[in-house]
Amino acid sequence: MPRPRSLTSDQLATAALAVIDRDGLAGLSMRAVAQEIGMSTMGLYRYVDDRGELEQLVIDRVLDTVDTMPPDKGRPWYERIEIMVERLRHVVSSHPWLVPLIIAHRHRSVAIMRWSEPLAAILAEAGLDGRERVIALRSLLAYVVGAIQLEQLGPLAGAGTQVIADRAELPYLSETARHAHDVTTDEEFRGGLALLLRGIGGSTDAR
Amino acid sequence: MPRPRSLTSDQLATAALAVIDRDGLAGLSMRAVAQEIGMSTMGLYRYVDDRGELEQLVIDRVLDTVDTMPPDKGRPWYERIEIMVERLRHVVSSHPWLVPLIIAHRHRSVAIMRWSEPLAAILAEAGLDGRERVIALRSLLAYVVGAIQLEQLGPLAGAGTQVIADRAELPYLSETARHAHDVTTDEEFRGGLALLLRGIGGSTDAR
């Protein structure tokens, strides 16, 4: 007579997230998650094939909280894209320790697909044809993925910027670094996005 | 009487690269590198403080091969930026297994700073002021970092794109995915970069 499963995937993801919140990504291990749940380590393998699948559960659980509702159609297309992008950024930024996991498992995440759907729709509406839409969508994804990492791993306001500012043998770069304090994290992210959106808009008459 | 050091940092980096080329990034360990060199594992700790420092040696060794010579000033600024960006992409793409390491250690790499110097100079020449230059430079870096990862981890021509194309509940996204085969890897990368550069150009009169 089969015993009922004592766990759901969601409980597993919640336990893993609790471990990460307490001990950081480095603290995530099959043993730690098992202990968090109060089960033997090997018991986890009833629910996931391997550690990678556990990681996927965690990032899906987080990315599922991103609002995928299409923004109000009364707004211009580029504002609507900005809204969608900021929603993703907000969720990722509130779990900075997960950034490496999200990057690694992003392309297997259904949540990211659902988030991308309104983006594709908005780009179509803006007048981009199939080819242009592929390039615009991928470049937006590239920018978002890269910018979030820059923000988390090498922030403009961090120590690295000061190091660069002091490098006399790199005059242009260090001069630029000295202007970094004029730009907030938000201004940096939105400023770069605005540049990309302006470029995208230039290829349509919907600008 | 002190014995002379038997190793240079460069030999260490070369050995680590040999391990990675043979067994992948997962095969990289202090023990494996020590064996490659023919030294005890702990001997490595005469040369690096920890594994992270070994990784930094490897990525510096690779990124040092990027050509940082400023491109011919006769060309328009956006073409010169494209040349610089393609040089970095070419080097990184020829060591795809290193991509996660490069991402993680990028902000500590002197080679990346030297590569960024001509970029900052070109942007200044294009007429961008300090604030604009900060945002343009960071957005270029974000795009490059993100796009290289997309290219390596979730290529447009890969299986993931077909999965998306078959998702009927995401009509716009799957319709867009069906146009993916019209776009080569190079066209995708350069297309996105061109969009960003057009956006940057729009904020100057040098366009």
Next chain:
DNA sequence: ACCTGAACACCGTTCAAGT
């Protein structure tokens, strides 16, 4: 079917010792 515990083959790193 669900869960456990021992065991295997690994890690990075500390520490005491050898030349």
Next chain:
DNA sequence: ACCTGAACACCGTTCAAGT
């Protein structure tokens, strides 16, 4: 000063066994 080997505190995962 340079290098070694044993040991410590971890990993993910396989496998045989228990209920």
